[in-house]
Amino acid sequence: xxxxxxxxxxxxxxxxxxxxxxxxxxxxxxxxxxxxxxxxxxxxxxxxxxxxxxxxxxxxxxxxxxxxxxxxxxxxxxxxxxxxxxxxxxxxxxxxxxxxxxxxxxxxxxxxxxxxxxxxxxxxxxxxxxxxxxxxxxxxxxxxxxxxxxxxxxxxxxxxxxxxxxxxxxxxxxxxxxxxxxxxxxxxxxxxxxxxxxxxxxxxxxxxxxxxxxxxxxxxxxxxxxxxxxxxxxxxxxxxxxxxxxxxxxxxxxxxxxxxxxxxxxxxxxxxxxxxxxxxxxxxxxxxxxxxxxxxxxxxxxxxxxxxxxxxxxxxxxxxxxxxxxxxxxxxxxxxxxxxxxxxxxxxxxxxxxxxxxxx
Numbered sequence: 001x002x003x004x005x006x007x008x009x010x011x012x013x014x015x016x017x018x019x020x021x022x023x024x025x026x027x028x029x030x031x032x033x034x035x036x037x038x039x040x041x042x043x044x045x046x047x048x049x050x051x052x053x054x055x056x057x058x059x060x061x062x063x064x065x066x067x068x069x070x071x072x073x074x075x076x077x078x079x080x081x082x083x084x085x086x087x088x089x090x091x092x093x094x095x096x097x098x099x100x101x102x103x104x105x106x107x108x109x110x111x112x113x114x115x116x117x118x119x120x121x122x123x124x125x126x127x128x129x130x131x132x133x134x135x136x137x138x139x140x141x142x143x144x145x146x147x148x149x150x151x152x153x154x155x156x157x158x159x160x161x162x163x164x165x166x167x168x169x170x171x172x173x174x175x176x177x178x179x180x181x182x183x184x185x186x187x188x189x190x191x192x193x194x195x196x197x198x199x200x201x202x203x204x205x206x207x208x209x210x211x212x213x214x215x216x217x218x219x220x221x222x223x224x225x226x227x228x229x230x231x232x233x234x235x236x237x238x239x240x241x242x243x244x245x246x247x248x249x250x251x252x253x254x255x256x257x258x259x260x261x262x263x264x265x266x267x268x269x270x271x272x273x274x275x276x277x278x279x280x281x282x283x284x285x286x287x288x289x290x291x292x293x294x295x296x297x298x299x300x301x302x303x304x305x306x307x308x309x310x311x312x313x314x315x316x317x318x319x320x321x322x323x324x325x326x327x328x329x330x331x332x333x334x335x336x337x338x339x340x341x342x343x344x345x346x347x348x349x350x351x352x353x354x355x356x357x358x359x360x
Contacts, residue, residue, distance in 0.1 A: 114174065125148065155174075159171050265298035
């Protein structure tokens with residue numbers, strides 16, 4: 001299986017001409033009956049060997065974390081040890097030198113990146129917790145927040161170093177998540193025991209989610225034809241941003257507690273339609289997936305209010321499933337209807353609509 005990234009590398013190496021690469025992309029798009037730009041492609045596995053290597057790597061990393069937890073100082077005598085994070089991060093980087101840098105295996109690269117960043121965060125966080133003492137970190141929210149912020153900053157630095165070396169698309173999202181954790185930890189440390197702390201933190205999370213979304217759009221706008229690795233980077237950023245935007249919105253409106261009225265359910269459905277229009281415009285489906293649980297609850301509530309108590313879940317699944325399948329089948333036509341009325345300047349920053357599709 002060859003990805004757009006492989007085709008891009010072949011063009012850069014002079015193995016394939018840009019014209020031949022474009023013709024191949026158009027041919028594949030014609031066979032699928034949809035422009036390739038709308039398929040939101042990213043490479044997860046190249047074969048079963050990816051799964052085999054990922055399972056083996058996961059077993060090894062878990063074993064190293066287990067072994068590391070029995071060595072060195074530990075929080076409260078039985079908590080995590082910095083040695084565990086160091087071993088996991090070191091092993092993940094070393095394995096990436098072969099399976100990512102040389103073999104370019106997709107799924108193992110994702111696993112090893114997450115293990116490396118997680119190992120760095122654990123190592124730094126547990127080491128600082130040992131330095132300040134577990135009692136100080138638990139009793140003072142400011143101290144605990146600063147420890148968490150330092151660990152998140154180390155994770156962001158680790159992600160940046162990993163990106164410089166391996167260029168795995170998910171790395172940018174991992175770094176962005178670390179920066180979000182850093183900012184949230186600093187805010188929590190500064191606010192302390194402020195009343196309505198939960199709602200305040202949700203508000204900040206929403207703002208940061210919008211920031212990650214705009215960052216993802218910056219990557220997307222640099223590759224409107226979705227032919228390079230930048231599109232893959234944007235995919236993972238959108239996947240990170242979507243729940244950060246969706247959950248605070250519904251939670252702050254009081255629509256995420258599993259109760260509410262039929263009016264609240266209508267608000268949920270209306271918000272989901274707004275997210276659907278946004279997803280069509282930017283040609284990304286992450287917003288629709290992230291808000292799916294909320295709209296399922298909302299439709300179920302509406303059917304229950306209408307008297308279909310026994311079949312409310314079945315009817316909800318039928319309506320939502322049918323609607324999403326129809327949207328998927330006519331995605332390109334729906335995109336054209338949404339994007340065409342937009343100003344030309346805005347359209348230029350969105351994925352293209354007019355990529356040639358060869359028809360039989």
